[in-house]
Amino acid sequence: MNPQLPLNGIRVLDLTRLLPGPVATMHLADMGAEVIKIEDPGAGDYARVMGPVRNEVSQFFVAVNRGKRMMRLDLKDAAHREQLLAMVETADVLVESFRPGVMDKLGLGWQTLKQRNPKLVMCAISGYGQDGPFAQLAGHDINYIGYAGMLDQNAGADGVPVLPNLQVGDLLGGAQSALQGILAALVAVKMGGAGRFVDVSMTDTVLAHNLMPLVAVNNGAAAQPGRDLLSGGVPCYNVYRTADGRYMAVGALELKFWQGCCDVLGRPDLKTRHWQLGQQVGGEDAMALKDELSAIFATRTLAQWTEAFAPADCCVSPVLRTEEALLHPLFAARGMVARHRHQTEGESWALAQPVRFQP
Structure with a gap:
């Protein structure tokens, strides 16, 4: 434990699997919390065998479960269930990502849990929330962002939705919103x-952050995929x-940045467009000028434009x-990336906690 980190002394019981819950509890661990990851005695977290495996566990599992203590419990077994309840009495947070109703069963x-510990914060991460018509439906990131209208907007010039390799539903909708809710509830507990x-609900959260399309709808015209401001x-x-x-x-959204961009391109005549x-x-x-810029950028390499x-x-x-x-000086200077060399396993990378705290 690091006494300088803000969540030092906070104990978290992590019953989650795959991506959203483990990332949320990983961030809690990064901020100093003691996180105990509890898996079933069999296969455990499905993430253990997803993707490249080293030393019998996948790099995906390693990447999202750093800083946690591992434990195996069969929650269908009465003795193991009582063991978890005993742990709840001294815990501050319990996070789970089963379908709604599973914990009750x-x-x-x-x-039950709040009777054992009235100060406990319990967070349930699900695709569609604990109630409502979709509560019991299965889903993944692609489904959540599809229902929330985000995937429709994440489209190329041909209008075909493109799957981002940053899981917006899982990471924004699940991990970050869970982290936000947990920390807010902990503050309330600490205040008495x-x-x-x-x-x-991962889908609710993506919808709540789908702001630019909402602005367009409120303005009387739905945003066209690939044709909105951003x-x-x-x-x-x-x-x-x-x-x-x-x-x-090119992120020259403000006029002053656009004018600077035009100077570098050698086209000051474009500043008013x-x-x-x-x-x-x-x-x-706008579309004609986009084509014009495409022709200009096609005249030099990435390195040449970066230098310019x-x-x-x-x-x-x-x-x-x-x-x-991973090798860029930006992240090296911030200490965001560490490279590890293993004698038998080769090279691997690890990313640091992005939020810094200073006493």
Whole structure:
């Protein structure tokens, strides 16, 4: 334990599997909490065998369960169930991600747990929430973002939805919202209040953060995939292919940044063609100018454009591959990445906790 971390002394019982719950409890562990991950005596967390396996456990499992103490309990067994209830008495948080009603069937529902520990914070992460018409339905990230209207907007120029390799439903909808709810409930307890049950619906959370399409709907016109302000509808906020088949990310959303970008491109005549000066988002001029910029960026390589834009503070940057990001000075200076070399297993990478705390 690190006494300087803010959650030092907080004990968390983690009954979750796969991605959302384990990431939430990993962050709690990173912030100093003692996290006890409890798995069934058989296969345990399904993540153990997902993807490349080293030393009988997958790198996926290793990546999302750092800093936790592992334990095996069969919650269908009366003695093991009583052992968990005894642990609840000294715990601050319990996190689970079963389908709604499973904990009640096991004799471990909220009414039972809060009798054993009135100060307990219990967080239940599910796809569609603890109640409602979809509560008992199975789902994965692709389903949650599909129902919430996010996947429809995450589309290319052809309008076909593109699957992001950042699991928005699992990580924003599940992990981050669970973390938010748990920490808020812990603050209430520390201020003298009773424990709380935190109901996290991954689909609800994605919908709640689907803000730009909501703005468009409230403005009287639904956002067109690939044609909204932040999804490809303006040339000043877009990605452009370079001569070597790589991409530059142009985030010159504000007029001052766009004007700086035009200077680097050697096209000061384009400075007035910007959405803040009346260019219609997703309109003909915006799309025509996007094509014009595509032709300009295609004349140089990624390295050449990166060098050209380096002195200009106008929000234009290279689109890095993962292996390039891991080696980038930005993250090295922040201590975000550690490289480990194993004599028998080769090289592996580990990422640090991104939130810093200073006494």
